[in-house]
Amino acid sequence: EDQVTQSPEALRLQEGESSSLNCSYTVSGLRGLFWYRQDPGKGPEFLFTLYSAGEEKEKERLKATLTKKESFLHITAPKPEDSATYLCAAIRQGGSEKLVFGKGTKLTVNP
Amino acid sequence: SAVISQKPSRDICQRGTSLTIQCQVDSQVTMMFWYRQQPGQSLTLIATANQGSEATYESGFVIDKFPISRPNLTFSTLTVSNMSPEDSSIYLCSVRPPGGYGYTFGSGTRLTVV
Numbered sequence: 001e002d003q004v005t006q007s008p009e010a011l012r013l014q015e016g017e018s019s020s021l022n023c024s025y026t027v028s029g030l031r032g033l034f035w036y037r038q039d040p041g042k043g044p045e046f047l048f049t050l051y052s053a054g055e056e057k058e059k060e061r062l063k064a065t066l067t068k069k070e071s072f073l074h075i076t077a078p079k080p081e082d083s084a085t086y087l088c089a090a091i092r093q094g095g096s097e098k099l100v101f102g103k104g105t106k107l108t109v110n111p
Numbered sequence: 112s113a114v115i116s117q118k119p120s121r122d123i124c125q126r127g128t129s130l131t132i133q134c135q136v137d138s139q140v141t142m143m144f145w146y147r148q149q150p151g152q153s154l155t156l157i158a159t160a161n162q163g164s165e166a167t168y169e170s171g172f173v174i175d176k177f178p179i180s181r182p183n184l185t186f187s188t189l190t191v192s193n194m195s196p197e198d199s200s201i202y203l204c205s206v207r208p209p210g211g212y213g214y215t216f217g218s219g220t221r222l223t224v225v
Contacts, residue, residue, distance in 0.1 A: 004153070034213065043203050043216035044154070046112070087154070097142055097207065098169070099214060101153040 002027045004090050006102035013109050016077050021105045023088030024070040033071050034099065035064050036087040044087055047073075078109045113138050113208040117217035124194055124224050131190045132220045134204030139184035144205040145177070148219070154203065160187045194224045 003026045013019055025033065032051055036044035048057045050066040057064050061082065063074040073086055085106045089099040114137040124130050134143060145157040157177055158168045166179040180188045191198055204217040 036216075041218075041221075043115075043117075043218045046213035046215060049213055089154075097144065097159060098156045099146075099154070099205075101155075103151070103153045 002100045004102040010106045021073040025090045027090045029093035034089040038085045115217035121221040129192045140206040143187045145189045146203040148201040
């Protein structure tokens with residue numbers, strides 16, 4: 001069964017303190033690995049899709065990387081507005097459009 | 112990317128009743144997806160809705176409990192039937208925009224069953 005595990009469950013950072021979030025996946029034939037940001041009371045907001053090991057994508061202070069077993073979301077010099085829950089999801093090869101999500105990492109950035 | 116309007120945003124319902132959630136997209140899409148987000152749990156796919164055909168349900172979800180309609184390429188509804196407190200959750204609509212690969216989500220419906 002496909003599985004996605006995120007760690008840590010929660011992370012507190014000081015403003016400017018860089019760190020990384022981890023997403024490990026067990027998916028039979030990965031087609032894509034997704035990162036989302038979710039703010040309280042809102043739906044997930046799409047950030048990145050990664051397709052193959054070695055691929056990297058960046059957006060402002062965020063950089064996502066992918067290996068054959070896991071993905072990292074690196075946050076450089078975070079600001080309080082980066083506080084949110086970050087979700088990782090995987091989709092397998094084949095006809096299915098099913099996203100398998102992890103439980104998320106709740107990030108809090110203190111000023 | 113597609114913009115999704117989901118209604119209602121929240122509701123409190125009595126057990127044994129049903130609630131219908133609406134999802135409207137600003138562009139035509141082939142597939143629409145319904146997810147559930149239970150407290151402390153990951154988002155879980157309930158079903159995939161294609162226009163003109165029966166919805167496809169994931170393991171653990173059945174049509175009698177979660178009937179879905181898909182009358183056209185921009186609209187879908189999910190009904191949560193004969194509700195119990197265990198159905199208290201956030202329900203989310205999602206689409207894959209044409210030409211895109213980042214699935215877009217609505218803002219969700221927060222359901223509380225009392």
